[in-house]
Amino acid sequence: MKEIHVNQIVDAVEALCMKAAYDLPKDAEDRIAACAKQEESEFGKYIFDQILENVRYARENDYPICQDTGAAVFFIEVGQDVHITGGSLEDAINEGVRRGYTNGYLRKSMVIDPVFNRKNTGDNTPAIIHTFIVPGNELKITILPKGGGSENMGKLAMLPPSAGLEGVKKFIVDAVKTAGGNPCPPVIVGVGIGGTMEKTTLLAKKALARKVGEPNPNPQYAQLEKELLEEINNTGVGPQGLGGRITALAVHIEYFPAHITGLPVAVNLNCHAARHAEVVL
Amino acid sequence: MSETKKITTPLTDEVIANLKTGDRVEITGVIYTARDAAHKRLLEEYAETKKLPFDLKGQIIYYVGPCPAKPGQALGSAGPTTSYRMDAYTPEILKLGLKGMIGKGQRSQEVKDAMVENKAVYFAAIGGAAAIISKSIKKAEVIAYEDLGPEAIRRLEVEDFPCIVVTDAEGNDLYITGPEKYAR
Incomplete structure (x- = not known):
């Protein structure tokens, strides 16, 4: 049994929110660059150039790639031999999102109620959390910020x-x-x-x-x-x-x-x- | 691809007549931000008071909900949002004098008809190129509906803001003619 304190989760989630917003993963960037070579239309080529320049500029300066920094969607794989201590997993993830989106100057895009109260929650919570119990003693957190x-x-x-x-x-x-x-x-x-x-x-x-x-x-x-x-x-x-x-x-x-x-x-x-x-x- | 045309705001009928679908444009001057929530409020406020928080005549609205500014920035990343969400409000806004819109994605036929009627232009900015777009924004201030957060109305001062004319004042639409050329 491995113990993981919620504070570790809060810190990890805060850092993940910012990393995801600023730094497009290499696999995505490489694929964009490869496809750019196949584009034939003049506007298409221009758009690919702008997209790639934007990716580099955002990464170098820690700026969000897109202003829509998304609903914070998480896939969490919890090893069945992990014991989370100090609080609830869901609260820890939401606290991480709150800090990440605030301290990272990311856009807060969630409203309180979809129909009756479309007021911004102000900190991009709640996150959308999908949890899976898996074998092992690790906790894997994946964030997929999802634009509207x-x-x-x-x-x-x-x-x-x-x-x-x-x-x-x-x-x-x-x-x-x-x-x-x-x-x-x-x-x-x-x-x-x-x-x-x-x-x-x-x-x-x-x-x-x-x-x-x-x-x-x-x-x-x-x-x-x-x-x-x-x-x-x-x-x-x-x-x-x-x-x-x-x-x-x-x-x-x-x-x-x-x-x-x-x-x-x-x-x-x-x-x-x-x-x-x-x-x- | 055509030469880039440099234009300044507010837009005159003469400038608009010279903008054609497929033109690359760089805009300098003042533009205003508003998304669907702000459009709804603008029209509600007008219905009630016959007044608006800013004069729409000859102006451009940029459909954007920006990121907060980091220290040293005028505004954070600020790319276009999807325009069809504003379609329900746009014909009425055009009647009030709006001449240009910046967003992304296709508009309804009602909007395009209203653009022809009111001699207005729809520009596309590149969705997802938000960090480099914000380089052309030199100043930003919230002028209405602050409680909407990222959706508040902002007055932006822009320099050489890059976009493409998608629908001109004659109703030509690059979202239709562009893909037709490449469909197999």
Whole structure:
């Protein structure tokens, strides 16, 4: 049994919030740079240049890459041999977010109530926390700050099994095409297939936490990711929706067994600022 | 890609007539920030008092909710937010004299029709290039609805603020013509 005090979690989360906002991970930057070389449109090339310059400028000066520093989405893997002491895990994460977003000069984007009281909470809490119990004695914290523009373009379909592979592909490509310039393309397309309604949307979100462009280990799904990327890039939407070769940087699919009656599919889009950061305690 | 056109605010009809879909533009002068929450309040305030916290005539509204300024900055990172959320309010705002909007993403047909009617322009700034965009913002002050936090209305002084004309005053739309060229 390993003991982890909540203060360690607060400190780690504070640092993660800032790191994620300022410092685009290498995998995302490398993928953007590789795709930039394939872009043919003049506006597309200009936009790629600006995006890459912005990434470097933000990193060098500790400035947020994007003003939408997101809802603070967390994936927490708690080893079953870990004992958290000194308080609650949820409170510790929210305290870390409060400090990280305040001390890091990040934008606070959460409102108190979605319908009846849209007043800003003032410190970007509450965080959106997904916790998983896993074997081992480590606590792994992953933050995926999620911008609203791309999040709003998410889609869910509870398809009938008769829709099959073609139905799944059509739904995904249409979702990206209809989104157009809204989610700040070039995007990363997170896809969940299977499970139940909430499972498939969570899979789509989890797919966005993968290293950008890393294929699914299952060769059938890796192939599907490749085909979808090609079809999406053939829509012509292009960088920022102004037309071009590159609409998406990558398609990431996560799948799960499904009920005999269903074929759920969820699409969760992420902008090119594919921010994520993780730490293991 | 065309030469960059340098323009200053407030916008005159002459300047607007010269801006065409696909032009790269650099804006210098005063612009105002407002997102959907501020648009809603502006129209509520106008309905009640027939007054607005700033004169909209000839002005540009930038759809942005910026990050707080770090020491030494006028304003923190400040890229565009998605424009369709303002569509419900835009035709009425245009009637009050607004001439330009900066945001990202496609607008409704109602907005585009209202732009033609009122001779206004819609510019796109690059979503997610927020840190370098903030370099062109030299001064920022909250002038209304401070309680909205990042969504408050700010008066910005900008120099060579970079953007692209997406929809001109004739209703041409790069979000339609651009992708058509590259669709396979």
